[in-house]
Amino acid sequence: MxxxxxxxxxxxxxxxxxxxxxxxxxxxxxxxxxxxxxxxxxxxxxxxxxxxxxxxxxxxxxxxxxxxxxxxxxxxxxxxxxxxxxxxxxxxxxxxxxxxxxxxxxxxxxxxxxxxxxxxxxxxxxxxxxxxxxxxxxxxxxxxxxxxxxxxxxxxxxxxxxxxxxxxxxxxxxxxxxxxxxxxxxxxRDARGAARARGKGLAGQVSAFAEAARAQAADLLGRCRLPEDGRYVDRPGARPTVRAVCDAVEIADLLLGEAPPQLPAAEHVARLRALQDAATGLVPEYGQAPPSAGPAGLPDDGAAVYHVLCVGYALDLLGSSFAHPVHTVRGVTADRLVERLAALPWRDRAWHAGAWVDAWATAAHWNLRLGTEPAAPGAVEALFGWLHTHVDAWTGMWGSPTPDSGRLQMVNGYYRLTRGSFAQFGLPVPYAERVVDTVLDHARDRRFFAPGRENACNVLDVVHPLWLCGRQTDHRGEETRAWAATQLAAALTRWQPGQGFGFGPTPDGSGPGRDPGLQGTEMWLAIVWLLADLLGLADLLGYRPRGIHRPEPALTGPTGERDPGR
Missing domain, CATH: 2.160.10.10 (Hexapeptide repeat proteins)
Structure with missing residues (x-):
């Protein structure tokens, strides 16, 4: 033929x-x-x-x-x-x-x-x-x-x-x-037994890490706060960013169970709420003009897209919420949303596409939480309908492998997409067993997972899908737990006393890098919890993510019922 x-x-x-x-x-x-x-x-x-x-x-x-x-x-x-x-x-x-x-x-x-x-x-x-x-x-x-x-x-x-x-x-x-x-x-099955035995050996290390991290939390937050205006930087010498203050709120909630101690909680709330543009409902970066809405209610890319997640959840952890709905999403019709979904670069930039879906679904989630329409009638249902009808039954994912990075874009995009949609709304993911196959195959790619090459983004984007799918199936469970034990042992060694975690290396030199900072610390704390939970050790940490990386759904179903466990 x-x-x-x-x-x-x-x-x-x-x-x-x-x-x-x-x-x-x-x-x-x-x-x-x-x-x-x-x-x-x-x-x-x-x-x-x-x-x-x-x-x-x-x-x-x-x-x-x-x-x-x-x-x-x-x-x-x-x-x-x-x-x-x-x-x-x-x-x-x-x-x-x-x-x-x-x-x-x-x-x-x-x-x-x-x-x-x-x-x-x-x-x-x-x-x-x-x-x-x-x-x-x-x-x-x-x-x-x-x-x-x-x-x-x-x-x-x-x-x-x-x-x-x-x-x-x-x-x-x-x-x-x-x-x-x-x-x-x-x-x-010896792999499962080995993973469990190793998990028992890790228990002492997990407990010691959690105790040290809590004792050093105030210092690592303090080193990243600018004394002149109280804003936060990711690490000393970096410029202040909106994300940095949100990472500080997440870290303080995880390790201290309260707002960052440098300011009263009410002051943190007031500062964050004041960042939101009343006309669009979006949050620009410090010193930048409010972003335009872009296709289907959100910009194509940029800090304002991630701010939908991090600012909203920082306010939620502080017992507050956005001052305004995300107005640019409220008017999006099902047709406009489907058109936008189809136009996203799934084939070669699946991470970018998944991140956009994450932000759009999270904006709809905040609108529901504020008691307003998330978007035009039927738009949220159209989102899940499109995702169900366009998922690849062979991989369980959206997007394709690429010649230069293999499954990296596809797996990382899967984490972002499902975090904001299926996980946040409390819905089961399709083809969970195929997802596990795809993710475990990707986790063997030594370009990203050889010792010393792991970074927070790539490890998080593997462990979260494995954890999420593990709630639906134990397919290849022993391999998952063996991988989790190896990663947890390595992660605990990366903590730098009084400074936290570094994000980790990236092939192109982008991102926060290896120096310890707020972004790396916030992400690795969530990763450590997910890895420990896969091994039955999460209770030893004394914390449970409640923000962006929370394990429970924030809402139950597209109609927006609040998770009763919160």
């Missing part, structure tokens, strides 16, 4: 990109490819399947479950059936009688050979009868590259088979196996 738009074999070799990137013409070509196979024999395809144009598919019977694919140069014959979410990667061979459960990954150049030749001495090999006991693979199995599985083998649920293994005997569920012949290395 020749691709009508010449994708140069991208989807054949990377079929997981097809659902999110294929053009209408490419989708039509895939439909034709599957139609030809359906007409050729006893073949059935589930929803969202993909078969590479150069795959050699000549089965007696083939059943491909939902969202499963056969990649480039795969060779499939015999009686083959799969559950949902299975992948047969490039150059893999599946022949004979082979049954796969759901969530099975077969690495490149592997062979599952569900048949055999006789070897009796009275006949040449080519005349020997062919037998087929069949291969059965359970659910949630990862078969690495260059693996051979011979006829008659059963691989239980949740197994992992190391690259180059030759599997000649049955493997019970949860086995991690490698070698020739394959032998059991360990039980995959």
């Amino acid at each position: 020749t691709d009508p738009e010449g994708d140069d074999g991208l989807f054949d070799h990377c079929p997981w990109l097809f659902q999110e990137q294929a053009s209408p013409a490419q989708r039509a070509a895939q439909e034709e490819r599957q139609k030809q196979l359906l007409q050729a024999g006893d073949v059935e395809f589930g929803e969202g399947c993909f078969v590479a144009g150069n795959a050699a598919v000549y089965p007696e019977r083939l059943r491909l479950g939902d969202r499963s694919y056969l990649a480039a140069h795969t060779y499939v014959t015999g009686n083959v059936g799969t559950g949902a979410d299975c992948s047969v990667n490039p150059y893999a061979v599946v022949r004979g009688t082979v049954t796969l459960g759901s969530g099975v990954r077969i690495g490149a150049h592997s062979s599952l050979l569900g048949f055999n030749h006789g070897a009796a001495p009275d006949l040449p090999v080519h005349q020997q009868p062919v037998t087929s006991a069949g291969i059965v693979v359970g659910d949630d199995v990862w078969i690495g590259s260059h693996v051979v599985v011979v006829d008659g083998v059963t691989i239980g649920d949740h197994c992992v088979i190391g690259a180059g293994a030759v599997v000649t005997k049955d493997l019970p569920a949860w086995t991690v196996a490698a070698g020739n012949p394959a032998r059991r290395i360990r039980d995959r």
Whole structure:
């Protein structure tokens, strides 16, 4: 099959990109490819399947479950059936009688050979009868590259088979196996036990950290306050910003349970409320003119967009609220909002798109809290309708990987989008298990998560989706907890006495950097809580986020009922 738009074999070799990137013409070509196979024999395809144009598919019977694919140069014959979410990667061979459960990954150049030749001495090999006991693979199995599985083998649920293994005997569920012949290395569930054991070892460190942070909170806030006018800077030598005072309020609430001690709470409230522009309801940066509304009620980018979050939640922590609704959002109709959502740069700047959705949903949330219309009738419902109908069922996300940064934009945009919409309004996220898969895959990208390369933004944007989806599913829970234990141990070492946390390195040198400051401290305190909560250690911290990173929803449902737990 020749691709009508010449994708140069991208989807054949990377079929997981097809659902999110294929053009209408490419989708039509895939439909034709599957139609030809359906007409050729006893073949059935589930929803969202993909078969590479150069795959050699000549089965007696083939059943491909939902969202499963056969990649480039795969060779499939015999009686083959799969559950949902299975992948047969490039150059893999599946022949004979082979049954796969759901969530099975077969690495490149592997062979599952569900048949055999006789070897009796009275006949040449080519005349020997062919037998087929069949291969059965359970659910949630990862078969690495260059693996051979011979006829008659059963691989239980949740197994992992190391690259180059030759599997000649049955493997019970949860086995991690490698070698020739394959032998059991360990039980995959040992990772959960190791994470729990490590979590118990972290308990003392968590308690000691929390005690030190509370004792030093007033000093780290004081070093970032300008004595001449009482405004805050992110770190000494930086310019004062609106975000800095909001970070100070969040830190004081977490560690001290009160307003920053440098000013009375009422003075903090008065200063923050005075920043809001009465005409638009937006908050500009110090010394800047009020921003224009922009498409669908908010500017395209800039500090004023984030101020919708940080100023609103700082006031909320201080027992107050915005003085005015966010007027620019109140008049946005469902049509205008949907048009704007469709125009956001999801493909290459998913973080930017997700941040805009976060700010718009939060502006609607503040309007509801003030007792006014969040936007024009039906607009908030249209937001969630659009998100549900445009989420990628393969990744559970909005947006696409990019050549230069992999899944970074997509995962970071997911955090911002879901924080302001699904999490803030108390709604379940779609495709939670696929989100966990995508996020854990991203967390292995050493460009961002090798030791010493982590920054607050990237770690937060992984741990929050894992924590949020963990409320709906324990899919790959042991891996999540193992990752959380590693990250928590590393995070606790980053605290600098009397100064707090640094944000961390960024590849382009942007952002606050490694020096300790208010933004890094506010974000890492939330990260530490989320990591600790995944490990059952959050109570040892003595704090629970109540602002931007609060775990509970601020509202329940698009109609705006207040979370009764607040």
